[in-house]
Amino acid sequence: MVLWLVRHAVLGIATIPFIYYLIVLFSSWRFFQTSSKPSESNTDFTPPVSILKPVRGLDPCAYDNFASFCRQDYPEYEIVFCVGDASDPVLPAIEKLVRDFPERSIRILYGSGRVAANDKVAKLVRLVDEAQYETLVINDSDVRAEPGYLRKVVTPLADPKVGAVTCFYVPTHESSLAQNLQSVGMLSDFYPGILVSWQLEGVRFALGPTIATTRKRLAGFGGYEAIENMPGDDLLVGRLIAEKGYEVRLLSYSVLTVDDFASFHDLFQKRLRWIVVMRHMRGRGHIGLIFTLGLPWTLIGMAASPSAAVAIGFVGVYLALRFAMTLLIGNWGLKYPVGWKKLMLIPVWDAMASLIWLVSFTRSTIRWRGHDYYIREGQLVPADAAAVAELESLRDPAISNKPASVK
Secondary structure, eight states, X not given: OHHHHHHHHHHHHHTHHHHHHHHHHHHHHHHHXXXXXXOOSOTTOOOOEEEEEEOOSOOTTHHHHHHHGGGOOOSSEEEEEEESOTTOTTHHHHHHHHHHOTTSEEEEEEOOSSOOSOHHHHXXXXXXXXXXXXXXXXXOXXXXXXXXXXXXXXXXXXXXXXXXXXXXXXESOOOSHHHHHHHHXXXXXXXXXXXXXXXXXXXXXXXXXXXXXXXXXXXXXXXXXXXXXXXXXXXXXXXXXXXTTXXXXXXXXXXXXXXXXXXXXXXXXXXXXXXXXXXXXXXHHHHHGGGGOHHHHHHHHHHHOSSHHHHHHHHHHHHHHHHHXXXXXXXXXXXXXXXXXXXXXXXXXXHHHHHHHHHHTTOSEEEETTEEEEEETTEEEEOSHHHHHHHHHTTOTTSOOSEEEOO
16 A cells, blocks of 8 residues: 555656656746737837947857848947957957948947956946947847847837847857757757746846846946846846836747857756856756656656556657647747757757756856856855956056047
């Protein structure tokens, strides 16, 4: 009797991820169904925009990514870059951009002029301060935009209740197994969590590849200065704007990104860094991820099954729900083709994600931009001599703070 109770309790717990997957299907269907309805937004809302790009190092296809922002179907905007110094390898690509698009207003700033653990955010402090316009669009250097991008992400700001706008992102191409696995992880794991969050509590985050907002909304929570020593700046910006009572609008629209990794090791480390940050920022949610990991629970359910039919049923339900949610989000929602080859990678991703979740409990540091950092009370603290030396170098008064090029 005791064994029977234990077995059925285990079987019951093993079905919890399936309940989560059903919530994902409902949330995803509702989000994209709602988003597909005609919008009443003011499509003539085209305020002047400052596109802000904190950059460091030369990403793959950097020039092509930057050039896509020079081809926007938008009446008035500027592009402002901030690099660490004149030795940054990305600088020639930006200077070529200035030469190739003389009709565009492009500025290059050297140095943040600040001492902060999060160099990207320190640069954003200066970029926001020196931006010409009130409306800001912040995006990463690996983003490639279609000509209608600015109109898409700025239009919702016409509603005074909207404090920020963000959107999904999909890769331009996948040339390696690791890159395909990354795409599968986004569509089958990361985006489902985002859509369930939207359904249950609304959008209280932003995604780094695109954040459209205003100076006023940033100033409302203290601006980037308030988070320049914290990880997860994109999530924090959305959360802090939402806490001020504004809506963070998540669009069904997606931008393109160029993957900056080529190996399983890079992918593993990138995902591990993200999930360790989440463990510090959302501790309960991180622990709760155990009930979203369908593969290990399916294996446990198979082991506890009283018959082969029940075991096969666990596998069938797991695969059917995982395939359905990935196809719903990818093919229908984001119009991003998901073929059978990608679907077959879902169990591989789930195994990797489960391992990363377990490993995250063993890590006291994160690896970011080649250095190790502790996260203590939400703050990044250098954990190696190289990181300390880099921070000290920012105190060097020789760092220039003037624009390298102004047009």
